[in-house]
Amino acid sequence: MGYYNEDNRFVIAVYVDNKYGVLSRVTSMFTRRGFNIDALTVGVTESPEYSRITITMSGDGYAKAQMLNQLRKLYNVKKVEVLDETTALERELMLIKIKNDQTHNQTILSAVDIFHAEIVDYSVDALCIEVTGPSSKIDAFIEFIKPCGIIEMCRTGVVALQKGGGSMLDMPDVN
């Protein structure tokens, strides 16, 4: 795909009507327009009228502009903003299950300590760790813990908020 010749990652926050089928409208548009996304999360917001979708995507300026335009065109989409990396809070949560192997015990415990993670389940065969933080921190944790034997893992994808007092909904419309 011509769109993705640069590895520029960006995070888009989208307010959508909290209605039946809206998520499939959004994801169907990605497929139809050939957009490739890295992660997507969706959940309730401060207002029962809206849900908030956070999309992580990589691409050049053209891909980014097309994505924003096509999102803004959808009838149920109320607000779309690219979050500014320098002033946004980004968090992701991971649950990761690792073999409970005596030889790696010390590595695991150090990792949990250093990354401010938490052991949430402990059994003879395995232990389960919860890690929260920016995606880069989670990536680093995975790299670190890999030699210990990962059984399975899952990540929530990014949720993000702009720092400061304002709400995204109050920002002026682009275009």
Added chain:
Amino acid sequence: MKLTGSQIVVETLIEQGVKDVFGYPGGQVINLYDALYEYKDKINHILTAHEQGAAHAADGYARATGGVGVVIATSGPGATNLVTGIATAMLDSVPLIAITGNVPQNLIGKDSFQEIDITGITLPITKHNFFVHDVNDLADTIREAIQIATSGRPGPVLVDIPKDIQISFAEYERKPIVEKFPTVMPKPEKVKRAAEIINGKKRPYIYIGGGVISSNTSKQVLELAEKIDGVIGCSLMGISAIPTNEPRFLGMEGMHGHYASSMAQNTADVIIAIGVRFSDRATGNVSKFARKADIIHIDVDFAEISKNVEAQLGIRGDLSVTLDMLINEVEKKERPKWMDTVRMLREQEAETTDVGVGLTPNALINEINLIKDGDTVVATDVGQHQMWTAQFLNVSTPRTFISSGGLGTMGFGMGAAIGAATATGKKTVLVTGDGSFGMNLNELVTAVTFKVPLTIVVMNNKVLGMVRQWQTLFFDEHYSNTDLKDRYVDYVKLAEAFGAKGTVATTVDEFRKAFKDAYNSDGVNIIDCKIDKDEFVLPMLPPGGAIDDMITSTPKGGEC
């Protein structure tokens, strides 16, 4: 007052000014059809032979009037048969309202008889769609559908109504016709910037598309062209926005566009693109497209700006408001050198255009031009005949050339012509090919039943000409499945079988007489026009090619 969901649908359509609907009954719309029966004095239903024909008819109705076209179909196959029609309307930005029935909500998701997820299927081919969960939302949903379909850049909206909603009762209150969403105002500083760019340029080319027709801004486009001493070219969808005989109008550009129009676009130093989306068929290779020009792109849909071709300046705005502002801002200027260049291009075009000998496509369209009234709608199907019509037809009134541009739907024409004739109540002409006509000629029954004054001109070359043309040019004359010589259709008998009249034309004189008779009658007429299979649509820019690759003569050496 309390009404059933079915009555509410019909009441709301009537309330919103809908006079005619097209459709086909079925199990999950029986109740809706019962309401249509009840209200038959207030709303006219046109029964087609097939749901696809109904969808194209509603589309043609909308294109001819600018208002919504409404189509009704049952669940399952009824709904899926609308898909091509809805997609056609989507690609050409037509305000089509599709109403489908579905199984009752307690049977949804159970693969019930004739159950289909039509809102899911039509997600990518509608501007928006609705599944009605509550009868209390039904009237407002229909209103909202019309509002979405007609506001900004128009497009199709589908409303899926399960049977239990059609039979439940709710309070209905009559409301006024919905207003369109607020006008999109352009940023004044951008319009100012556009005027500055234009003022500094020597060779302005105004490039218009279907947006000029849907926004009714033909006059402003001409006014702008006059003021800046520029020329106008159009995409296929822009045909009929500007009268063909207007001196500043060069006609369609692009793959099969007029030589002068494509060349002027390539020579221009500024292209003012208005309500047009730079389709690949119009631009060819985008990296080589109009390299000498700055592009100013004006559209109500911001997502079109810099989507296909990068614009130096994009203005999002209602075309009428934006054009008024731009006309006000630009300097009045004469550009005689540019006019000389354009004159030269036109002379070159005239030299390479030859009507040819016998019943050629060009000669045939010329005869139609001489006989038809200025406001007669001419619909087409898709293929060579469509391009010939686009190239040679004289058009003087907006909305009188109706053709499937974006989707290129063979079989569009019959439905579209019936829809247009229903909308205008006037004589309508369909120019089609033997390939396209074969796809949906079942709608002859609709035309005859509803006494549609329709003249069907079949350019019969016994080949699938457009594909064949590509096979000649790019596939070493491997005529794979495009030769129809073994197909036997007697169009005169076909016409008679449906209660229409058929004639054969092999010469220009025969065609002239046949067309005059057909056009002046009130019935449905088919004229089987024998065309040479080796007629080419020229000029041609090869797919993905650039202006330098333009083909202007047939490979066998005959100039066209």
